[in-house]
Amino acid sequence: MTTIAYRAHPGGGGIMASDSRCSDNGLHLTDCQKVFRLPNGALLGTAGDDDSRLVMALLGKARSPKSLPSREELASTKTDFAGIMVFKTGEVFNIRIECVERQNSDEWDGGISEIRTPFCATGSGWELAIGAMSAGASAIEAVRVSCKYDLYSALPVQSMELKEPTRRSRK
Numbered sequence: 001m002t003t004i005a006y007r008a009h010p011g012g013g014g015i016m017a018s019d020s021r022c023s024d025n026g027l028h029l030t031d032c033q034k035v036f037r038l039p040n041g042a043l044l045g046t047a048g049d050d051d052s053r054l055v056m057a058l059l060g061k062a063r064s065p066k067s068l069p070s071r072e073e074l075a076s077t078k079t080d081f082a083g084i085m086v087f088k089t090g091e092v093f094n095i096r097i098e099c100v101e102r103q104n105s106d107e108w109d110g111g112i113s114e115i116r117t118p119f120c121a122t123g124s125g126w127e128l129a130i131g132a133m134s135a136g137a138s139a140i141e142a143v144r145v146s147c148k149y150d151l152y153s154a155l156p157v158q159s160m161e162l163k164e165p166t167r168r169s170r171k
Contacts, residue, residue, distance in 0.1 A: 002034055003125030003146035003153040004045030005139040006084050006092060008118045014162045016043045016086060017139040019125070019147050021154035035160045041088040043162050047123040048081040048097075055081050055097065065091050065114070074110025082122045084115075086162050092120060125150035 002021065008014040022032035036044045038060035046052050054077040062068045065087060074097050081097040092115040100109050119139070121129035125146030132142035139159065146153045 001124030001152045002047040003121065003123045003129050003143050003150060004034060004047055004084050005121040005126075005129040005133065005142045005146075006043075006045065006086055006119060007133055007139040007142070008090065008092070010118075012090060014086065014090070015139045015159055016045050016084065016162065017143040017157055017159040018045050018123075019143055019153035020156050020158060021152060023152075030154045030156065033158065035158050037160060038085075043084075043086045043160055045084045045122070046081065047083060048079065050079045050081065052079055052081055052083075055079050055083075055095075059085055059095070064089075065093070068093065068112050069110075071110045071112075074112070075108040077110075078108050084120060084122055088162070090162070092116075094120065094122065121146075124152040 002019055004018045006014060006016045016035050018034035020030045020032050022029045034046050038044055040060055040063055058069050079097050083095045085093045085095055094113050094115055097110040099106050119133040128146040128149055129142035132145040140157055143157045147155045
C-alpha cells in the first residue's frame with residue numbers, strides 16, 4: 001500500500017505528501033509517483049495496486065465537487081483504488097473503489113466522501129500519519145513518520161503544494 005497525507009494551511013492552500021514505495025511481484029521499489037496535479041488543477045494522492053489512469057481521467061474531468069463522478073461511474077473503472085482529492089478551492093474528498101465479493105460473484109463499489117478536517121490520510125500508514133499530524137506535524141513530516149514504522153511505506157517523500165486560489169480584485 002502506501003501513505004498519502006494532506007494538511008491544509010490555515011490561510012488557504014495546503015500540502016499533499018506521499019511515500020514512494022511500489023510493489024511488483026514481491027519486489028519493493030521506491031520510485032513510484034503517487035501525488036498528481038490533475039488537468040482540472042486538483043491534487044490527487046493515489047493508493048492501490050492497480051493502474052489508476054482510468055480513475056485519474058475520470059476525476060480530472062470534475063471541475064467542482066458537484067461534478068464528481070457517481071458511485072456507479074467509479075465502480076465501472078474496476079480499479080482497486082483509495083485516494084485523496086483536493087480541489088483548487090480547498091474542498092477535500094476521500095475516494096475509494098473496491099471489489100466486493102457478494103453471493104459468489106465479484107461486484108465493484110465506489111464512493112466519495114467529503115473531509116471537513118484540516119488534515120487527512122489514507123493508505124496502509126494512515127493511522128501513523130494522522131497521529132503525527134494530530135501532534136502538529138506537517139503532511140511531509142507525517143509521511144516520514146509512516147515510512148519509519150509502516151512496512152509498506154518507504155522514503156523518499158514526494159509532495160505537491162495546493163496554492164491558495166488567486167482572487168480577482170474588484171474595480
